[in-house]
Amino acid sequence: MVQQILSEQLVIILNGLSGAATLFLLGTGLSLIYGMLNFLNLAHAAFLPLGAYLAASLIQATVGAVGGTLGFVGLFVVFLVLLVVVVPAVVSIVGLAMERTAFKPLYGIEDDYQLLATFGIILMMEDAMKFIWGGEPVSATAPSNLLGTFSLPGGTYPWWSVLTILITALVAGTLYYFFEETRLGKITLAMAEDEEAVGFTGIDTRSIHLKVFVIGIALAALGGALYLPTASVTTGLALEFVILAFAVLVIGGLGSLKGAIAASLIIGMVQAYGSYYVPVLELALVFLLMATIMLIKPTGLFGEIEA
Amino acid sequence: MKGAGTATVAASMGLAGCSNPADQGEDSSGGGPIPDEPLRMACIGFTSGPASVFGTPMMQSARMVVDQINENGGILGEREIEMEEFDENVDEVVQQYRRLATREEFDVIVGYISSANVLSIAPIAEELEQPTVVWDTGTTNLFDDAVTDPQYIFRTCASSSTDAVGAARLLQNALPDVETVAGVNQDYAFGRNNWDLFQRAVESLGIDVELVDARFTPFPNDDYSSTISALNDTNPDFIYSSHWGGDAVNFITQANNQGLFDDTLPCFTAGSHVIGNIPDEIPEGILFGARGPHYPFGDQQWNSLHGEFVQSYQDEYGEPPYAHGAFHAWQAIWAYVYAVERAYNLSGEYPTKDQWVQSMEGIGFNSPSGFVNMPQGSHNVVEPSFYGFSERQEDRVALRDTVWITPEHVNPPASMSTGEWIDNL
Numbered sequence: 219m220v221q222q223i224l225s226e227q228l229v230i231i232l233n234g235l236s237g238a239a240t241l242f243l244l245g246t247g248l249s250l251i252y253g254m255l256n257f258l259n260l261a262h263a264a265f266l267p268l269g270a271y272l273a274a275s276l277i278q279a280t281v282g283a284v285g286g287t288l289g290f291v292g293l294f295v296v297f298l299v300l301l302v303v304v305v306p307a308v309v310s311i312v313g314l315a316m317e318r319t320a321f322k323p324l325y326g327i328e329d330d331y332q333l334l335a336t337f338g339i340i341l342m343m344e345d346a347m348k349f350i351w352g353g354e355p356v357s358a359t360a361p362s363n364l365l366g367t368f369s370l371p372g373g374t375y376p377w378w379s380v381l382t383i384l385i386t387a388l389v390a391g392t393l394y395y396f397f398e399e400t401r402l403g404k405i406t407l408a409m410a411e412d413e414e415a416v417g418f419t420g421i422d423t424r425s426i427h428l429k430v431f432v433i434g435i436a437l438a439a440l441g442g443a444l445y446l447p448t449a450s451v452t453t454g455l456a457l458e459f460v461i462l463a464f465a466v467l468v469i470g471g472l473g474s475l476k477g478a479i480a481a482s483l484i485i486g487m488v489q490a491y492g493s494y495y496v497p498v499l500e501l502a503l504v505f506l507l508m509a510t511i512m513l514i515k516p517t518g519l520f521g522e523i524e525a
Numbered sequence: 526m527k528g529a530g531t532a533t534v535a536a537s538m539g540l541a542g543c544s545n546p547a548d549q550g551e552d553s554s555g556g557g558p559i560p561d562e563p564l565r566m567a568c569i570g571f572t573s574g575p576a577s578v579f580g581t582p583m584m585q586s587a588r589m590v591v592d593q594i595n596e597n598g599g600i601l602g603e604r605e606i607e608m609e610e611f612d613e614n615v616d617e618v619v620q621q622y623r624r625l626a627t628r629e630e631f632d633v634i635v636g637y638i639s640s641a642n643v644l645s646i647a648p649i650a651e652e653l654e655q656p657t658v659v660w661d662t663g664t665t666n667l668f669d670d671a672v673t674d675p676q677y678i679f680r681t682c683a684s685s686s687t688d689a690v691g692a693a694r695l696l697q698n699a700l701p702d703v704e705t706v707a708g709v710n711q712d713y714a715f716g717r718n719n720w721d722l723f724q725r726a727v728e729s730l731g732i733d734v735e736l737v738d739a740r741f742t743p744f745p746n747d748d749y750s751s752t753i754s755a756l757n758d759t760n761p762d763f764i765y766s767s768h769w770g771g772d773a774v775n776f777i778t779q780a781n782n783q784g785l786f787d788d789t790l791p792c793f794t795a796g797s798h799v800i801g802n803i804p805d806e807i808p809e810g811i812l813f814g815a816r817g818p819h820y821p822f823g824d825q826q827w828n829s830l831h832g833e834f835v836q837s838y839q840d841e842y843g844e845p846p847y848a849h850g851a852f853h854a855w856q857a858i859w860a861y862v863y864a865v866e867r868a869y870n871l872s873g874e875y876p877t878k879d880q881w882v883q884s885m886e887g888i889g890f891n892s893p894s895g896f897v898n899m900p901q902g903s904h905n906v907v908e909p910s911f912y913g914f915s916e917r918q919e920d921r922v923a924l925r926d927t928v929w930i931t932p933e934h935v936n937p938p939a940s941m942s943t944g945e946w947i948d949n950l
Contacts, residue, residue: 233754
């Protein structure tokens with residue numbers, strides 16, 4: 219009996235953590251870019267499905283080409299390299315190209331207009347993805363099937379979700395170290411407070427801009443790549459995730475890594491417990507949370523800049 | 526008998542011996558003049574957005590059918606069909622409909638997948654006296670509520686009652702060991718309507734099962750893990766689910782990961798198209814419906830039209846027509862064409878739109894999914910209910926051990942609304 223309850227709770231917690239992982243990877247980039255570059259980029263959410271679509275194509279191609287020949291370890295390593303390295307790298311290049319062309323002209327204009335303009339960009343990106351990958355759902359479950367599932371009293375659970383949690387925790391830890399301990403990280407934090415002052419010291423702020431931007435996009439793409447093997451990607455996903463990305467932003471606070479971690483965990487857990495016990499309120503709970511935070515602490519849990 | 530469909534009709538109805546007046550050259554003793562200008566047909570479906578899982582195969586099938594008809598000369602072997610495609614994924618469906626009916630002067634508008642959309646345009650169709658053929662929407666409210674005395678609007682597919690009542694009868698007659706039942710449906714009109722009809726049918730038929738859980742998941746939704754965990758814990762014997770598209774893909778994928786279907790039998794009433802998206806993920810032995818018998822594979826003694834249709838579609842598009850929409854498109858366009866040809870052959874004159882309406886009423890014809898007919902007094906085609914267990918074969922997924930339930934048992938009679946009929950089963 220106790221075993222049953224514990225295993226039930228374990229599954230809900232794992233669900234919450236893996237949901238939090240996706241939200242963290244998506245929301246951190248948005249938060250960093252907005253907080254540090256003062257660029258409110260709705261189109262950021264589109265980089266997650268872009269990562270997922272690309273991951274799907276690469277996985278399908280790999281399975282087609284070498285599926286039978288590599289052993290378990292070999293195939294796993296290939297998948298890992300594709301999803302954790304190749305997909306974020308390629309999507310970052312796309313992101314950089316878009317930065318120079320579509321995003322740069324929008325820096326410095328009012329938030330409202332940035333919102334409108336980037337909303338237009340997200341719609342265009344959705345259409346482009348639909349043009350390339352079609353309107354039907356795309357899935358590629360090979361990496362998850364490779365790892366398989368483990369048994370619990372109530373059912374089974376996929377190892378891939380556990381791996382997602384671990385990889386994301388590692389990424390979060392690395393980012394934390396980066397911002398708190400390294401020189402580049404500290405410069406970035408300083409830029410968030412006062413970019414002009416940093417510029418006066420002779421540091422090339424534009425190159426820092428680009429680095430933060432790339433990190434943000436790469437994280438979103440990684441989020442998409444890790445998300446794909448236990449789900450699917452279809453048109454409209456970007457718009458679905460925009461809302462959640464903003465929830466992370468508002469609850470966690472702009473430009474705050476700690477905030478993004480905290481917010482993702484909170485939203486992930488609320489959604490997991492909510493949809494288990496009170497499914498009808500699942501989405502409502504997240505918005506309730508957002509509204510509460512905005513009333514009590516408008517800058518978000520760890521933010522200093524007003525939302 | 527003249528007609529683009531003559532060969533098909535003749536073959537399927539065993540009327541091969543019919544003579545064709547057209548062979549008699551210029552002599553128009555076979556009938557009156559047939560319009561020269563092509564027939565303008567608008568086809569409307571979701572070719573973008575999540576519902577494009579239905580709309581894309583549907584539009585592809587429509588294109589294929591129209592091309593085939595035109596290859597044989599067109600309607601009655603003479604009048605070509607000029608078909609234009611329109612995306613249903615617009616904000617102003619009513620505006621779009623009015624424009625197509627009035628300014629663009631389409632002779633017939635064929636379309637609609639979304640319940641909300643069809644309920645908006647149905648009254649307009651009657652107001653504008655525009656021949657309209659609804660090809661896929663399931664909402665029972667179309668003729669129960671929105672347009673209770675239709676003239677110009679017809680639906681050439683069955684409503685959701687076949688899915689819901691069919692599943693209830695399936696439980697009663699074919700799955701006697703089921704004791705607990707749960708529902709997992711998308712939280713919007715279609716999902717709610719389906720569960721409502723199913724629940725009422727189960728109650729009305731007095732089936733001895735306990736409804737232990739009724740879940741409505743957000744629409745759209747990507748994370749089913751907690752819903753599945755909850756279901757793993759209540760462990761129902763049977764799940765009724767009208768899930769479709771990307772949500773169904775996610776639900777099935779994640780259910781596989783969490784072992785939900787190991788001891789729970791799901792029934793995806795409208796989910797057969799998903800088999801085309803994730804053929805490798807479909808577990809063995811789960812129930813699928815196809816909104817009727819609209820499925821390409823299985824030993825169900827299909828008629829010859831079925832094989833031809835599946836093969837043509839496969840040849841044209843490189844993939845089988847797993848989506849029921851592909852079959853529905855065939856039905857809708859051929860219903861329109863047969864009604865025209867039948868009227869012409871019977872009266873000797875090319876029908877006006879009112880004569881077409883009269884010809885459509887009571888129409889019956891062979892289709893790749895069996896005999897399709899519109900009962901007298903109704904503008905809604907009835908179809909049998911159809912469910913089968915997934916069977917993984919080498920390069921495809923078939924449905925085996927299929928159950929067909931006659932149309933009379935799963936569709937309300939013309940004189941009753943669906944709700945009334947179900948409550949009195």
